[in-house]
Amino acid sequence: MVEVATIAALRTRLHRGTLVRPWGADVTTNHVIEVEVEDSTGAVGIGFSWTPSIGAHAVRAMLDHDIRDAVLGGPADPEVIWPALWAHLHEAGSGGVTTIAMAGLDLALWDLAGRRSGRSLAQLLGRRRDRVPVYGSGVNLHYDLDELVAQAQRWVAAGYPMVKIKVGGPDLAEDCERVAAVREVIGPDRGLMIDANQRWDLDRATTAMTALQAYEPRWIEEPLRADDLAGHAELRRRISTPVALGENLHTVYRFRDALDLGACDVIQPNVVRVGGVTPFLRIAALAVERGAELHPHLLPEISGQLALTLEQPCLVEDVEDASLTGLGLLADSAPVVIQDGWLSETGVPGLGLRFQPALAGVVAR
Numbered sequence: 540m541v542e543v544a545t546i547a548a549l550r551t552r553l554h555r556g557t558l559v560r561p562w563g564a565d566v567t568t569n570h571v572i573e574v575e576v577e578d579s580t581g582a583v584g585i586g587f588s589w590t591p592s593i594g595a596h597a598v599r600a601m602l603d604h605d606i607r608d609a610v611l612g613g614p615a616d617p618e619v620i621w622p623a624l625w626a627h628l629h630e631a632g633s634g635g636v637t638t639i640a641m642a643g644l645d646l647a648l649w650d651l652a653g654r655r656s657g658r659s660l661a662q663l664l665g666r667r668r669d670r671v672p673v674y675g676s677g678v679n680l681h682y683d684l685d686e687l688v689a690q691a692q693r694w695v696a697a698g699y700p701m702v703k704i705k706v707g708g709p710d711l712a713e714d715c716e717r718v719a720a721v722r723e724v725i726g727p728d729r730g731l732m733i734d735a736n737q738r739w740d741l742d743r744a745t746t747a748m749t750a751l752q753a754y755e756p757r758w759i760e761e762p763l764r765a766d767d768l769a770g771h772a773e774l775r776r777r778i779s780t781p782v783a784l785g786e787n788l789h790t791v792y793r794f795r796d797a798l799d800l801g802a803c804d805v806i807q808p809n810v811v812r813v814g815g816v817t818p819f820l821r822i823a824a825l826a827v828e829r830g831a832e833l834h835p836h837l838l839p840e841i842s843g844q845l846a847l848t849l850e851q852p853c854l855v856e857d858v859e860d861a862s863l864t865g866l867g868l869l870a871d872s873a874p875v876v877i878q879d880g881w882l883s884e885t886g887v888p889g890l891g892l893r894f895q896p897a898l899a900g901v902v903a904r
Contacts, residue, residue, distance in 0.1 A: 544578040544615045549607045549644070551575075551599050554894060556866025560859055562591070562678035569866055570595035573894045574602060574643030576651060578615040584651025585892055587863075588643035589811045589838065594636055601640040605631070610644065617648035621817040634789025638814035645815025646841070646890060653889035659874065660816070660841070660891070661884050664848040670883045671846040672700050673839070674730070676858045680705035687717055690859065691724040698880040701730030701757065701854065706747070707738030715750055722754045732783070734760035741770050748778040758783040758805050768793075771802035783807055786836040789814070791821045798829045809836040810845065823849055840864065841890060843875040843882040855882050863892070870895050 552573040561567045572588040572595060588598050609627050613620055621641070628637050653663045675694030679687055687704065694702045704721055706714045722731055733756045739747060744762040751759075758781040763770045765787035775782045783805035788794055789812055797803050808822045819835075826833040827850050834854045835842035840863050843855045857877060859865075864873045874891025875882050885891065 544580050544582070545612050546576060546610050546615050546620075547579045547581075548577040549574065549602070549610065550577075551602050551643070552894070553595060553599055554868050556863075556868045558861060559865065560677075560861070562861075563681050566592050566678075568592070569861065571863070571866075571868055571894075572599045572602065572640075572643055574647045576615070576644065576647040578651060582651055582655060584647040584649070584654060584889065585894070586643050586646025586648070586650055586815070586890065587811070587892070587894075588639050590639055594639070597636050598640045598643075601628075601631070601636055602643055606640055606644055615648060615651060617645045617652070617815065617817050620648070621645055621814070625814065634793070634812075634814075638789045638818070639812055642811040642813070642815040645817050646810075649816045650889035650892070657888050659844065659884055659886050659888060661844040661847040662886065664816075664820075664845070666847045666884075667849070668847055668852075670881045671843065671853065671855055673843075673855045673857050673877050673880055673882045674701035674703055674732070675699040676703040676856045678705065678858060678861070680708060680736075684717060684720060688720050688724055691721045693859070695725055695729070698878075699729075699857075700880050701732065703732035703734055703760070703856070705736060706733045706751065707735040711747055711750060714747065715754075718751055718754045718756075727755075730757045731755065732757045732760065735762045737761050737764050737787075739763060741774055744774050745777050748774075748780055752778065752780050756780050760784070760807070761786065768797050768800050768802040771797070772800045775801060775803065781805055783834075785809075786812065788812075791818060791825060794822050794825055795829075798825070798831055803831070805832040805834060807834055807836040810838060810841050812836075816841075816845070819845060827851060837861075838863070839877065839882065840873050840875055840892065843877075844884055844890075846882070847884060857882075868894055 554571040569591045574586045576584045760783040781804035784803035785807035810819045870893045874887045
């Protein structure tokens with residue numbers, strides 16, 4: 540009988556990466572909590588939790604206390620340990636800090652499994668394609684028009700087949716001017732997506748999309764508060780542009796509700812916010828079952844590897860200079876390569892991530 544390795548240690552490090560292109564005056568950095576798991580054989584896997592501006596210390600505290608205490612001595616198998624751990628932590632909340640923290644452990648265990656087998660995450664899960672298309676994305680509502688146009692020009696020069704910009708400013712006429720300017724730069728054949736980042740209410744979203752549909756957006760992302768599934772369903776009945784939702788949903792149950800209520804056409808799970816690879820795969824299976832598009836949110840180093848394995852084709856989001864690589868957090872080359880609007884993997888075993896020395900201390904036990 541083969542002995543199953545158990546979790547012997549869990550260590551965390553807090554990293555702070557400076558954004559080359561700040562997401563606003565008050566968002567100049569992103570936070571990553573590196574998670575290192577050692578099993579009973581001495582093998583090590585490295586994962587991470589990610590929270591751009593809010594909650595990094597809370598996430599780290601949950602990892603250093605509640606999660607570590609719950610998993611030490613347990614099986615070093617992400618698919619076995621994830622549901623039991625989520626049930627154990629549920630008193631602290633079914634999502635949010637809970638699932639973001641759980642992602643650090645889950646990703647580390649998948650990295651460990653990949654390293655043990657000598658396969659990348661994509662190869663471990665079963666790669667279905669050699670490359671996937673990437674779209675250029677920006678947190679750019681605070682850019683002036685010249686900066687926004689220059690960004691769109693960079694995306695065109697980089698060969699992205701689609702781009703995404705922010706909308707939702709106080710003046711709808713200015714939103715229209717900005718979208719029109721980007722559409723002119725990218726031309727009629729390149730896809731254009733728009734993202735309101737939860738800035739509208741139902742009536743304002745209806746009015747805005749009546750005007751913005753003239754620029755043929757491929758989707759409108761998070762037009763309302765992310766939790767307002769009924770509002771999104773009503774908006775979807777009112778407008779012709781597809782609705783995208785999901786970067787702020789945390790469990791397969793909320794994604795199921797969103798699809799069954801008719802709240803969206805496109806779901807966008809973030810692999811960290813949903814709790815890691817294990818729940819992401821359940822959400823991907825749900826999308827196939829319900830006939831919905833799925834396009835993962837941010838984190839192309841991991842999202843890109845997952846996209847190579849999914850049953851349905853999808854797009855990978857690359858926010859300009861905001862990947863783990865762009866933040867300067869990686870000690871080695873990224874496990875994925877983006878060139879001419881396409882992403883492929885390098886085949887490094889596991890997740891393929893090794894972080895720079897920590898900017899904060901190590902907590903270990």
